[in-house]
Amino acid sequence: MGTSKFNDLNNISFELAKNKIRTGDILFCSGNYLVSQLIRKLSGSLFSHVGLLVHWNEHILLVESVEDDGVRVVPLTHYLYNYENSNKKYQGNMYIARHEVIASPDFDKEKIKAMCERVIGLLNRNYDREEIGKIVARIGLGIGRHQADDEYMCSEFVDECFKELGIELSRDSKGFIFPEHIASDINIKALFEISP
Numbered sequence: 001m002g003t004s005k006f007n008d009l010n011n012i013s014f015e016l017a018k019n020k021i022r023t024g025d026i027l028f029c030s031g032n033y034l035v036s037q038l039i040r041k042l043s044g045s046l047f048s049h050v051g052l053l054v055h056w057n058e059h060i061l062l063v064e065s066v067e068d069d070g071v072r073v074v075p076l077t078h079y080l081y082n083y084e085n086s087n088k089k090y091q092g093n094m095y096i097a098r099h100e101v102i103a104s105p106d107f108d109k110e111k112i113k114a115m116c117e118r119v120i121g122l123l124n125r126n127y128d129r130e131e132i133g134k135i136v137a138r139i140g141l142g143i144g145r146h147q148a149d150d151e152y153m154c155s156e157f158v159d160e161c162f163k164e165l166g167i168e169l170s171r172d173s174k175g176f177i178f179p180e181h182i183a184s185d186i187n188i189k190a191l192f193e194i195s196p
Helices: 034-043 076-081 109-122 129-141 154-163 179-184
Strands: 011-013 026-031 049-056 059-066 070-075 092-099 188-195
Touching: 026 034, 026 076, 026 179, 034 179, 049 109, 049 154, 049 179, 059 076, 059 154, 070 076, 109 154, 154 179, 179 188
Parallel strands: 011 188
Antiparallel strands: 026 049, 026 092, 049 059, 059 070, 092 188
16 A cells, blocks of 8 residues: 655645635645554555545635544644644645546536535544454454444545545445545545645
């Protein structure tokens, strides 16, 4: 594993990125935190986290599933200037990507509305802590299989939202989906790296 399509991307400021980001774009994170490093090591990936971007008025919102909160909405600026209310930026790299179906000029905008309705319906769902143990068992011992439930890891959440568009994202043979599976999907196009 380990897609290379995010190598050598242009790094642009948030101010420039705001006008380029569309609802349905994907934020990939490569964190330097201990848990992030563990996720990257276990999955053989550059990425430790993934979330969905949504335009709302003049704001770019990130909808994500995180360990402490489950599915939540935060301004993207939260990652850039005040990550977890620390008055510091997210410690790691952040990349923006887009599924080619969303990039198509023929794409039905009503489907994005339906996806946003699904996003709202998933807000405050629990983070799938048990899934982490299953993934570790699968990677370390070669056992286990994914079973759908109403709790979501970050990549499961993004996958669930894209299903509303009729899009099946890549996953492994046992049904698990990591940020790397989404990043390496042939229909996902890396756009740029983003910084404050």
